[in-house]
Amino acid sequence: MNPALQGLMTIVLGVGGCLAYFWLSNQVLDKVIFPARGKNIGKNINRANLIRPWLFLFPALFALGLYLAYPVVETLRLSVTERVPVPGGGGAFTYEFVGVDNYAKMMDEPKFWEAVRNNFLWLLVVPAMSTVFGLLVAQLTDRLKWGSVAKSMIFMPMAISFVGAAVIWKLVYDFRPIDQEQIGILNAIVVSLGGEPHTWLTTPFWNNFFLMIVLVWIQTGFAMVILSAALRGIPEETIEAAIVDGANPFQIFFKIKIPQIAGTIVVVWTTITLTVLKIFDIVFAMTNGQWETQVLANYMYDKLFRAGDWGIGSASAMVIMLLVLPILVWNVRTARREMR
Amino acid sequence: MDNIAGTKSSLTWAVNISVVVLVVLWLFPTLGLLISSFRTADQIATSGWWKAMFPSEQNLVLRTGDPDDERVERDGVFVVEGNLFATGSEAEISVWGTSSREISAYEAGETADLGDGETMTVESNGDYVWTGDAEQLTGRGQRIFATAVTPPEFTLDNYKTVLFSGSPTDNMARAFFNTLTVTIPATIIPIVVAAFAAYALAWMDFRGRALLIAVIVGLLVVPLQLALIPLLKLHLGIGIGKGYLGVWLAHTGFGLPLAIYLLRNYMVGLPRDIIENAKVDGATDFQIFTKIILPLSFPALASFAIFQFLWTWNDLLVAKVFLIDASGETTVMTNQIVELLGTRGGNWEILATAAFVSISVPLIVFFAMQKYLVRGLLAGSVK
Numbered sequence: 001m002n003p004a005l006q007g008l009m010t011i012v013l014g015v016g017g018c019l020a021y022f023w024l025s026n027q028v029l030d031k032v033i034f035p036a037r038g039k040n041i042g043k044n045i046n047r048a049n050l051i052r053p054w055l056f057l058f059p060a061l062f063a064l065g066l067y068l069a070y071p072v073v074e075t076l077r078l079s080v081t082e083r084v085p086v087p088g089g090g091g092a093f094t095y096e097f098v099g100v101d102n103y104a105k106m107m108d109e110p111k112f113w114e115a116v117r118n119n120f121l122w123l124l125v126v127p128a129m130s131t132v133f134g135l136l137v138a139q140l141t142d143r144l145k146w147g148s149v150a151k152s153m154i155f156m157p158m159a160i161s162f163v164g165a166a167v168i169w170k171l172v173y174d175f176r177p178i179d180q181e182q183i184g185i186l187n188a189i190v191v192s193l194g195g196e197p198h199t200w201l202t203t204p205f206w207n208n209f210f211l212m213i214v215l216v217w218i219q220t221g222f223a224m225v226i227l228s229a230a231l232r233g234i235p236e237e238t239i240e241a242a243i244v245d246g247a248n249p250f251q252i253f254f255k256i257k258i259p260q261i262a263g264t265i266v267v268v269w270t271t272i273t274l275t276v277l278k279i280f281d282i283v284f285a286m287t288n289g290q291w292e293t294q295v296l297a298n299y300m301y302d303k304l305f306r307a308g309d310w311g312i313g314s315a316s317a318m319v320i321m322l323l324v325l326p327i328l329v330w331n332v333r334t335a336r337r338e339m340r
Numbered sequence: 341m342d343n344i345a346g347t348k349s350s351l352t353w354a355v356n357i358s359v360v361v362l363v364v365l366w367l368f369p370t371l372g373l374l375i376s377s378f379r380t381a382d383q384i385a386t387s388g389w390w391k392a393m394f395p396s397e398q399n400l401v402l403r404t405g406d407p408d409d410e411r412v413e414r415d416g417v418f419v420v421e422g423n424l425f426a427t428g429s430e431a432e433i434s435v436w437g438t439s440s441r442e443i444s445a446y447e448a449g450e451t452a453d454l455g456d457g458e459t460m461t462v463e464s465n466g467d468y469v470w471t472g473d474a475e476q477l478t479g480r481g482q483r484i485f486a487t488a489v490t491p492p493e494f495t496l497d498n499y500k501t502v503l504f505s506g507s508p509t510d511n512m513a514r515a516f517f518n519t520l521t522v523t524i525p526a527t528i529i530p531i532v533v534a535a536f537a538a539y540a541l542a543w544m545d546f547r548g549r550a551l552l553i554a555v556i557v558g559l560l561v562v563p564l565q566l567a568l569i570p571l572l573k574l575h576l577g578i579g580i581g582k583g584y585l586g587v588w589l590a591h592t593g594f595g596l597p598l599a600i601y602l603l604r605n606y607m608v609g610l611p612r613d614i615i616e617n618a619k620v621d622g623a624t625d626f627q628i629f630t631k632i633i634l635p636l637s638f639p640a641l642a643s644f645a646i647f648q649f650l651w652t653w654n655d656l657l658v659a660k661v662f663l664i665d666a667s668g669e670t671t672v673m674t675n676q677i678v679e680l681l682g683t684r685g686g687n688w689e690i691l692a693t694a695a696f697v698s699i700s701v702p703l704i705v706f707f708a709m710q711k712y713l714v715r716g717l718l719a720g721s722v723k
Contacts, residue, residue, distance in 0.1 A: 172368075
């Protein structure tokens with residue numbers, strides 16, 4: 001069947017199916033199981049209202065359980081097993097419990113430690129740079145006449161895929177030997193200043209930073225939007241009071257504004273941190289982890305789909321989960337505090 | 341900062357200039373790709389894209405017509421005449437030479453003596469006259485090394501190649517439709533599922549509601565990397581295998597936490613009176629939801645739809661794991677671009693065009709619906 005047709009049918013079936021499910025299940029509840037008539041009318045309405053929320057929630061809970069909660073448990077299980085082909089089983093596998101063997105093997109690999117080191121570098125640099133740039137743009141454009149246009153331009157990379165961004169920045173970093181004309185703008189600038197062209201992406205250690213710039217370029221827009229709204233939300237009186245007291249613009253920014261939006265800065269920082277922990281596409285498309293640019297998500301992809309090693313692959317996925325866990329706990333706690 | 345008393349105009353200037361610098365910095369990389377996609381391979385290889393707007397001076401290696409075919413005898417000498425450029429070129433030669441060691445030996449219009457009576461004249465527009473005896477004018481055409489100023493030139497050929505050519509590696513048309521096929525159901529279905537759940541979490545009272553909301557906030561940040569293997573195993577096990585259905589389900593599952601979270605936060609803020617009045621009038625929850633809540637929640641629905649659309653359109657990992665099989669029939673644009681990066685890493689004209697085709701749709705959506713995207717971002721970040 002033509003995929004487009006299949007897609008259309010899926011939309012109709014999916015949306016129609018959902019609506020039909022909700023409507024029918026409500027009808028069954030109200031008319032058949034607990035009908036709102038007869039001598040138990042009051043009791044029936046109450047009972048139906050106890051069950052109804054779960055009818056509304058069921059499809060979502062089922063999908064969440066299957067697609068997000070179950071995989072966490074299953075990955076944990078896979079990370080302590082080894083996948084062994086059944087002899088003569090025609091592609092079937094059994095899973096043998098091996099304890100922490102996968103983790104031990106993973107820790108023996110220098111490539112894993114390289115990925116961990118790089119991930120920590122990314123964690124240090126990208127959220128900080130994106131937040132600082134975002135805050136800078138938000139503050140500078142705050143009272144500017146053409147501020148919204150400027151913000152729109154800086155926000156734009158948010159719409160560009162990591163793969164698209166990888167192509168864009170590969171052109172920026174392009175290298176030609178010194179006797180040829182440089183077509184990458186970075187090398188062109190270096191050469192015009194009298195330097196020598198560099199192969200930015202294959203020079204270990206520093207190439208990590210050239211990959212990070214791509215993500216900073218994308219995430220600055222996000223930071224800017226959130227922080228810009230936060231800056232607007234600061235009560236005018238606090239700023240006016242500071243002006244009356246003779247504060248200069250820098251003092252106002254650092255001593256009055258920043259403390260009032262500190263909470264939002266933390267939110268922006270953690271959200272970008274989450275993106276960084278999962279960063280895959282940029283590295284995959286630009287260097288594929290060569291030249292010492294490996295990161296955890298790409299290491300995991302390598303293990304799972306190139307080496308076919310589900311044990312170590314799952315173990316490295318658990319490492320990513322472990323790194324996310326503090327943020328998860330923190331988010332849940334703030335959300336619960338706000339609900340009260 | 342015009343509300344600050346006594347602000348110096350120098351500060352306003354500094355602010356304006358630094359914003360201009362930042363905007364230019366942010367735009368330049370994308371602009372480079374856009375301009376490159378309208379240039380030929382030769383142009384990209386010989387000059388930076390930032391020079392594309394101006395006439396450029398290039399060193400060209402050209403060749404005269406083949407003397408065996410084109411020479412004519414005139415007054416006892418053989419002559420080959422013609423133009424060095426393809427028709428339509430507006431290049432202008434300033435200096436030229438016949439040896440790679442002396443590429444600027446002669447001015448345009450000058451006649452060069454090539455020895456033994458053989459001469460060559462090259463005009464600035466590329467017209468040449470080559471004379472000599474029968475022995476000198478044989479073999480291949482004479483090579484001319486010219487320094488020429490060529491006016492800016494743009495072409496749509498790359499887009500023709502990428503969109504309409506028959507090349508299986510370069511043509512993105514199929515990948516474009518595949519991406520669309522992945523994206524649209526994967527955007528619509530989670531909205532429907534999430535909207536009902538969000539209503540229950542916002543407006544229905546039941547035990548465990550607070551706990552459920554906390555769980556959803558927690559699932560919001562679970563890395564999808566964890567889901568890859570267990571779900572692929574599941575899909576292969578229950579017979580869905582790799583394909584559209586699998587990728588739709590996966591995107592639905594991964595998009596749900598954000599959808600529920602955004603929609604619930606929005607629905608909670610709707611005025612309580614409307615809902616209670618409707619209940620008093622005898623409306624069922626189902627009616628309240630479809631007739632009142634859904635239409636009122638349009639801004640939140642739009643915000644999430646944009647998020648999910650951008651995310652599924654730009655996704656590489658989920659498509660690679662759940663969709664693209666060995667045949668490559670169902671490849672999506674991001675995947676094809678990564679493959680192009682591998683096989684045609686130096687062919688910037690194809691790469692730039694392919695990448696631009698893939699990012700053009702999200703960019704249009706972005707600029708058309710930026711308001712909703714901003715609103716969604718503000719509501720979606722856990723405060």
